[in-house]
Amino acid sequence: MGWKGTVRSIGAAVRAAERDAKRRQRELERQQKQYEKMQELEQAAFEVDVYENHIEVIQSTHKECSPPVDWNQIALSKQPEEPKKTNDNEVEAQLILNSYKPGFIDRLFNRDEKKGELLSKKVAEAIEADEVHYKSIISRWEKETEEWKESVEIANALLDGKAEAKIEAIENLQPFSEISNLGSSLSISVYDNGILEATINVHGTEIVPSKSKSLLKSGKLSIKNMPKGKFNEIYQDYVCSCILRVGNELFSSIPDDLVLVTAVDELLNSETGHLEKAPILSVAVSRRTIESLNLDAIDPSDSMVNFKHNMSFKKTKGFGRVERIDPEGLDCA
Numbered sequence: 001m002g003w004k005g006t007v008r009s010i011g012a013a014v015r016a017a018e019r020d021a022k023r024r025q026r027e028l029e030r031q032q033k034q035y036e037k038m039q040e041l042e043q044a045a046f047e048v049d050v051y052e053n054h055i056e057v058i059q060s061t062h063k064e065c066s067p068p069v070d071w072n073q074i075a076l077s078k079q080p081e082e083p084k085k086t087n088d089n090e091v092e093a094q095l096i097l098n099s100y101k102p103g104f105i106d107r108l109f110n111r112d113e114k115k116g117e118l119l120s121k122k123v124a125e126a127i128e129a130d131e132v133h134y135k136s137i138i139s140r141w142e143k144e145t146e147e148w149k150e151s152v153e154i155a156n157a158l159l160d161g162k163a164e165a166k167i168e169a170i171e172n173l174q175p176f177s178e179i180s181n182l183g184s185s186l187s188i189s190v191y192d193n194g195i196l197e198a199t200i201n202v203h204g205t206e207i208v209p210s211k212s213k214s215l216l217k218s219g220k221l222s223i224k225n226m227p228k229g230k231f232n233e234i235y236q237d238y239v240c241s242c243i244l245r246v247g248n249e250l251f252s253s254i255p256d257d258l259v260l261v262t263a264v265d266e267l268l269n270s271e272t273g274h275l276e277k278a279p280i281l282s283v284a285v286s287r288r289t290i291e292s293l294n295l296d297a298i299d300p301s302d303s304m305v306n307f308k309h310n311m312s313f314k315k316t317k318g319f320g321r322v323e324r325i326d327p328e329g330l331d332c333a
Helices: 003-016 020-032 040-059 071-075 088-098 104-108 112-159 163-173 177-181 228-253 287-292 302-306
Strands: 185-190 196-201 211-215 221-225 258-269 274-286 308-314 318-320
Touching (some): 040 211, 040 221, 040 228, 071 112, 088 112, 112 163, 163 185, 163 228, 196 228, 228 258, 228 274, 228 287, 228 308, 228 318, 258 318
Antiparallel strands (some): 185 196, 274 308, 308 318
């Protein structure tokens, strides 16, 4: 299968492997349509379910990933075999014509000649049908061959470490759709030494709720300001989960063994009093390391110790500005 065929199959594969939190989220979205019909206590329970599910979703982004593209296999793949022209329809029609023997009724009413002409016409139509079929399969083969050539070309370019090929593959595979749905946007760049960096704008205050929801003993809804420490811990898990997801998606899309992933958000500049975009977490993500982790069981924030990273975080204050990891000296192989 060419890489474009791979692109078409990835969406279905990801949906089939959807994590529990996402499936629960879809179920709650369906229930939302019935919200107005619920009684007060049912509404309260529903709102708490939605709140808790949202927290679970943003802390478990790393648990899903697109199926990997095997660029080595694509580079070694063979050109689609050119189809051969067949005349099955003609052979069948000619056989009927050759085997036609006028019966007594046909001869009696002088229909044998007309019947023969009709069968001869069927042969001509069969020849035309064979030609139409051949043109159709040749057209399909030519399209598949063009896709194959493009696939092999980009596979070889990726295996050679070409920056343009990396960006093209990521743009076509579009592996970051869920992260985008969560409110994060992403940009890609490649350094001179071949190392790729993905920058995520995480928009944390838009994603992590500032209020917590719970049920009182009476079953009624309780809404309180979320404690700062709890907010910061959830925010840290969300950012680290996104970092892991982006790193994993990059490894599924390109054959690199090391990528940089940097999260950016707005921080208060104490000198100017204004909010400014700044890096809050920068990680050198190794393919070998991330493949060794049990992503379903890790705490995303704790897992950062497995990677070279820059992070300044305090539970009471949250993230602080950090420097992006310098790609110089890092081995992109």
